[in-house]
Amino acid sequence: MKGVLLINLGTPEEPTAQAVRRYLGAFLSDRRVIQMNPIFWQPIxxxxxxxxxxxxxxxxxxxxxTDEGSPLLTITKAQAEQLQTLLPEQRVRFAMSYSQPSIENELTAMTQAGVDDLTILPAYPQYSTTTVASVLDSVHRFYLHQQSSPTLHLISSYCHEPAYLDALANNIKNQLEKHPVEHLVFSYHGIPESYAQQGDPYAKECTDTTAGVVARLNPTVQVSQSYQSQFGPSQWLQPSTHQTLxxxxxxxxxxxxxxxxxxxxDCLETISEIGIENRGYFEDAGGTELVRIKPVNEDPAFVSALRDIVVVNQRR
Known part of the structure; x- marks a missing residue:
């Protein structure tokens, strides 16, 4: 039996300080995310x-x-359910790297269901050691302690896939038709500059994504690319979204x-950081309107693109 496991980052179980600390403890203890010796990092x-x-x-x-809980969790669950509908003969589930449902539990469920051909689909179109590599580490770590493993198809990146770029471009076009603007900003989650210097291809894949979408949109407005969500004192990829706006x-x-x-x-970084925090920066500097274009979320065209990406990778 074939199976697909869609894996996203994770989210606190509830919006309380205790739950957030528990989530951050797991997330920020990942050596792929914070590449600092734990002896020095953990006390900090x-x-x-x-x-x-x-x-x-x-x-x-x-x-x-929301009433249903964390937007990231509810949307990821809906995406998996949509993908299940498009792949009725396969078993589709979702997992979170740093919260529930866990990767380990979902891989166990796949094994118990008789899945012997498994596709791992990280929820990150662009590859980075901080995201995709961490997912693959978790999958390999799980099977390291099993007596057998399924045939694995590991999708490490899909930012160059035409179906994904088509869905992203159409999502932008549809929302811009409702809210015309003077300038379009592509804001990507940042990573430390040192990671890129060590060979992480993330920045290039972000630039490739922007180029692929712009080629499809052929926009009449100016376009910029920037990076958000900087954490800590180290130098991160530039320019920052805050400064760009x-x-x-x-x-x-x-x-x-x-x-x-x-x-x-949608998650904290898109709804709050862009829609509230960065909107404030833009308006305080003299801007009058910031349109937050929602991610692809539950767009049927995007989920169909995921289906196509999965099927192609299963044939390789």
Whole structure:
């Protein structure tokens, strides 16, 4: 039996300081995410970051929480259900790297269901050691302790796949037709510059994504690319989304749209960071309208693209 496991980052179980600290502890202890010796990093994490960031992030989560729970969790679940409908003869499930349902539990369920041909589909169109490599580490670590493993198809990147780029471009086009603007910003989740210097191809894949979408849109407005979600004092990929929006506003741009192509589901970074925090930066600098273009979320065209990507990889 064939199976597909869609894996996203994770989310706190509830918007409380305790739950957020628990989630951050798991996320920020991943050596792929924070490439610092744990002897030095763990005291910083537990003594300085989690005590303060937990309550602050909890307040932000409370603003975006829905009746169904975390947007990231509910959207990822819906995407898996849609993909299951498109792949009726396969078993489709979803997992989270740093929260529930866990990768280990879902891989166990796949084994118990008799899946012997498994496709791992990370929810990250662009490859990075901080995201995709961490997912693959978890999968390999699980099977390292099993007596047998299925035939594995590991999808490490799909930012060049035409079906994905078509779905992303159409999503942007549809939303811009409703809200015309002067400038379009492609805002990607950032990574430390040192990771890129060590060979992480993420920045190039982000640039390739932007180029692929722009070629399809042929926009009449100006386009910029930037990086958001900087964490810690180290130098991250530039330019920052915050500074890009401030510079645009100060330069006379009054309306912008921001798309976040590294996210396939709405979450704190898209709803709060872009829709609230960065909107504030733009307006404080003189801008009047920031349109947050939602990620592809439950767009049927995007889920169909995922189906095509899965099927192609299963044939390889």
């Amino acid at each position: 994490l537990h003594g300085m970051i989690m005590p303060f960031r937990g309550p602050r992030s909890a307040k932000l989560y409370q603003k975006i929480w 401030v510079d645009l506003a100060q330069g006379g741009t009054r309306s912008v749209a921001v798309i976040t192509p590294s996210f396939i589901a």
